[in-house]
Amino acid sequence: xxxxxxxxxxxxxxxxxxQITRTMEMVATxxxxxxxxxxxxxxxxxxxxxxxxxxxxxxxxGAEHPLLEEHDERRRVVVIAxxxxxxxxxxxxxxxxxxxxxxxxxxxDAGVRVDxxxxxxxxxxxxxxxxxxPIAVYRDISDKPTFTDAKSIAAHVIGPFAAxxxxxxxxxxxRFKNVAEQKPExxxxxxxxxxxxxxxxxxxxxxxxYTFEPDAQSVLVRLLPTYxxxxxxxxxxxxxxxxxxxxxxxxxxxxxxASEMITTLTRSYNRARQASITNEIAEIVGGAAALED
Amino acid sequence: xERTLLCEIVTxxxxxxxxxxxxxxxxxxxxxIGILPLHAPLVSPxxxxxxxxxxxxxxxxxxxISGGYVQVHEDKVIILxxxxxxxxxxxxxxxxxxxxxxxxxxxxxPAEDEVGVNACMADLNWCEAQxxxxxxxxx
Numbered sequence: 001x002x003x004x005x006x007x008x009x010x011x012x013x014x015x016x017x018x019q020i021t022r023t024m025e026m027v028a029t030x031x032x033x034x035x036x037x038x039x040x041x042x043x044x045x046x047x048x049x050x051x052x053x054x055x056x057x058x059x060x061x062g063a064e065h066p067l068l069e070e071h072d073e074r075r076r077v078v079v080i081a082x083x084x085x086x087x088x089x090x091x092x093x094x095x096x097x098x099x100x101x102x103x104x105x106x107x108x109d110a111g112v113r114v115d116x117x118x119x120x121x122x123x124x125x126x127x128x129x130x131x132x133x134p135i136a137v138y139r140d141i142s143d144k145p146t147f148t149d150a151k152s153i154a155a156h157v158i159g160p161f162a163a164x165x166x167x168x169x170x171x172x173x174x175r176f177k178n179v180a181e182q183k184p185e186x187x188x189x190x191x192x193x194x195x196x197x198x199x200x201x202x203x204x205x206x207x208x209x210y211t212f213e214p215d216a217q218s219v220l221v222r223l224l225p226t227y228x229x230x231x232x233x234x235x236x237x238x239x240x241x242x243x244x245x246x247x248x249x250x251x252x253x254x255x256x257x258a259s260e261m262i263t264t265l266t267r268s269y270n271r272a273r274q275a276s277i278t279n280e281i282a283e284i285v286g287g288a289a290a291l292e293d
Numbered sequence: 294x295e296r297t298l299l300c301e302i303v304t305x306x307x308x309x310x311x312x313x314x315x316x317x318x319x320x321x322x323x324x325x326i327g328i329l330p331l332h333a334p335l336v337s338p339x340x341x342x343x344x345x346x347x348x349x350x351x352x353x354x355x356x357x358i359s360g361g362y363v364q365v366h367e368d369k370v371i372i373l374x375x376x377x378x379x380x381x382x383x384x385x386x387x388x389x390x391x392x393x394x395x396x397x398x399x400x401x402x403p404a405e406d407e408v409g410v411n412a413c414m415a416d417l418n419w420c421e422a423q424x425x426x427x428x429x430x431x432x
Contacts, residue, residue: 041307147305155408213337
């Protein structure tokens, strides 16, 4: 039979663990809200950007731009793996790493070289451990990404893609569906799909006769890189919100599990106590009976 | 009533400013332009520099921007910028330090590191735009 004192000790330790996971759950809940507000705050810029892009695309129809070009040959691709700096967030990081790993395997089978840009300590640590040196590492930004971070990441891929040193760029991140749900996804960043530009053009207000300074083509040339930067920024922000969401879910189930464990332990503690009392009574009664004889 | 323009200055992180104004002056890559109500639809890239908005009562407000785009359509001026700050919000000391930091970094960067040089150049321009706008605001 389990020792009474041992059970008591375990209950104590599980209780303090529950205290920690409960606090982490509450912190994550507060942070989700902030991260969600940031995504909301970025919406006006993204909407206006698409509007401008649509207007420009309508005038520069069929325009050539290096960022829109599909390369004939596929020799090298870059994957931006967006993870977090901290763990204890369930499958949040492992699913991104698995997705990235899949790309590396599939492209590798086709003879394509895959380079990784690691966002978050988890991705950096994982790929280094696997013997894949990331071409760039971003730490301490996953919690509160800024547009400057997104620009800096974009700079690593836009130039090389335009120079045809890189033939495709993907970003793997956790899309924030809602507070309880994150979806790991891979999006193609480069080449920019022509469909995106065409759809933006169709959505634009055809009645307005725009003037472009200096001309539509050169505005487009500047606009497309900015568009890629906003896509990366969006991925970073969604990932930040998802991280807190995933951590909240993970910590909630940890707290629930701890509570359940405490119930079970308390039950066996009471049972053990009961048993020892019964035992004592039996001994006393036995002792008294022995004296009477 | 006098016709006004709706001016919006937006960065990827937030809406910095939105108000009804009489005129907006913005630094396009071909030079400064003044935008009044009934302006023809226009799209143009912007250089790092200052945005001036003038109200009906001749009050003027300055903003520093790090470059971006302007779109004018139906008395609505949207300015999209990577960074933007109202003159009164600029932290001069911080901008000065950032400028010094950027210059130091620039000096150390090898010329082949195009990515680094461009990023550094953008920081430099942004700091200078802030400082220039801040000095005008106080003058």
